Amino acid sequence: MNDIILQVENLSFTYPNRQCALIDINFQIEKGKKVFFHGANGAGKTTLFQCLNGLLKVRQGVIRLNGQIVKNERERMQFINIVFQNAEDQMIAGNVFDEVAFGPVNRGLPKEEVVKRVEQVMRQMNIEHLRNNPPHFLSYGEKKRVAIASILSMEQEMILLDEPTAGLDARQREELIETMNHLVNEGRTLLISTHDTDFSFRCADRVFVLHQGQLVGEGSAEEIFSLADLLEKANLAKPVLMEVYEKLLKYSYIKPGGLPHDMKEFSELLNNNQHEQ
Amino acid sequence: MIYIDKYAYFSGLKEVSPPLKILFGGTALIACLCSKSFLSFAIVFLTMFYVTVFKAKIPLDYYIKLLLLPFCFLLFSVIGVIVNFTRSPLPDSCVLHWCFGNNNLFISEKGMVLASRLVCKSLSAVSCLYFIILTTPFRDIIYFLHVIRYPKTLLTLTVLIYQFIFLLMEIATVKMKSQLCRGGYRTIKGFARSFAMLWGSVFIQSYLKSEWVYKSMLARGYCGHFQLLPKEFRINKKEIALLLLFFLFVMIPNLF
């Protein structure tokens, strides 16, 4: 079950102005997981994603997909795709339908297949009613959904989401989480960069922490977020639920065990403790 | 290309006072434009090359790429200077010729000299401009223009055009990336389609963005031209003397 889909070995990257954005990065990712990358602004998350997918040329280091070294940027792009941080940057078509269809059309798929995929993805992302609107004039949340849809329609194995929750309201966030779960259930692998520790605490299968271009932490959400030094160093806030849980423990309102990851689990935890008292 | 104005912020000469850099580039430029001698061009070009690559530490490959850009234009325009056309008999000094009945195309020695002078002059002049661009942040150039009483309207136009060129380029670059991710530009047909879509949306987006920029400027009291904080730009006598000396040095070869 533990198929390693992506391996990164000794990856370093320097921008043309000689700024080292990534320094000797090593990690591997299992298939079908949601993996979160944390780090302060400028830590190198976006740069890492662009290196993985091939938008930036990797001169130092090796990237393996399913065990095979893939040097060619175009080949990597076929396999891994990015949802950009800024949804607006992705909009290139005159209306939402064409936007979502852009990728599949470039693949050279037959027309019926393109239409089928686009319709399905638009339904999934709840943007069917916008199909004839020009994407530039949508609201931020709508643009974000169109951007995600335009990547999903390519049906690639691995999707990198760069700061997907920034600018979304509470409901849109829930919808995003639902979409992510859906994708993972289909067997796709998601890499997500974010500052939002509540978000990753709730969803992450694994968490990585970047600091000034270096990978400084790796582990499960619980492991990473209990390292106060690391959080301090990387400018990260402790997830609220974890903080509350620890406070409740400290004042012995609850018994140890069963750290809750979302509000539902938290209510259950409180319920259980109440019954026992 | 998008880095061209960013290098100034990292260059090895960022501590040197901006007016000195601009005046140095400017002096060399004027000297170069007033000269006829190949030696003068060589002096200017080599000086600028040395200062830009070794002092300002601009990567050599990038610098060469930048120089090749105008060079390509030059080559094409120089063809017109080298190749001449006549119906009358060929002049003596012609090096090569093709005859089509009565019509003669020919390359003369005079044309060759003229053309090579043109190429050398242009390249060394361009190297002066690159020196200024690659070592002086745009903001300082604007201050300089402000200090020397460059007309306000033109100055405002310069700032706006500059900002919007980079806005346009940035938007186009990032959109092109997003298209590459989705398999654009792979086939000839795909290339044409992607390219057309790119510019359509770049213009819409840059229009929307520039509207926001304009609104934000209005909100901060913009009324037709940029007001700049007065800033002291000092340049001392020794530096002026050195610049003059450099100018004369470049001009000397013209005397012979």
Ligand SMILES: Nc1ncnc2c1ncn2[C@@H]1O[C@H](COP(=O)(O)OP(=O)(O)O)[C@@H](O)[C@H]1O
């Ligand atoms: N195009 C670029 N040119 C030069 N430096 C860049 C460029 N993009 C990012 N950087 C630098 O690389 C570092 C990492 O940036 P980035 O990957 O965008 O960080 P993050 O996404 O984690 O906020 C930053 O210090 C940033 O200044």
Ligand SMILES: [Mg+2]
């Ligand atoms: Mg980023």
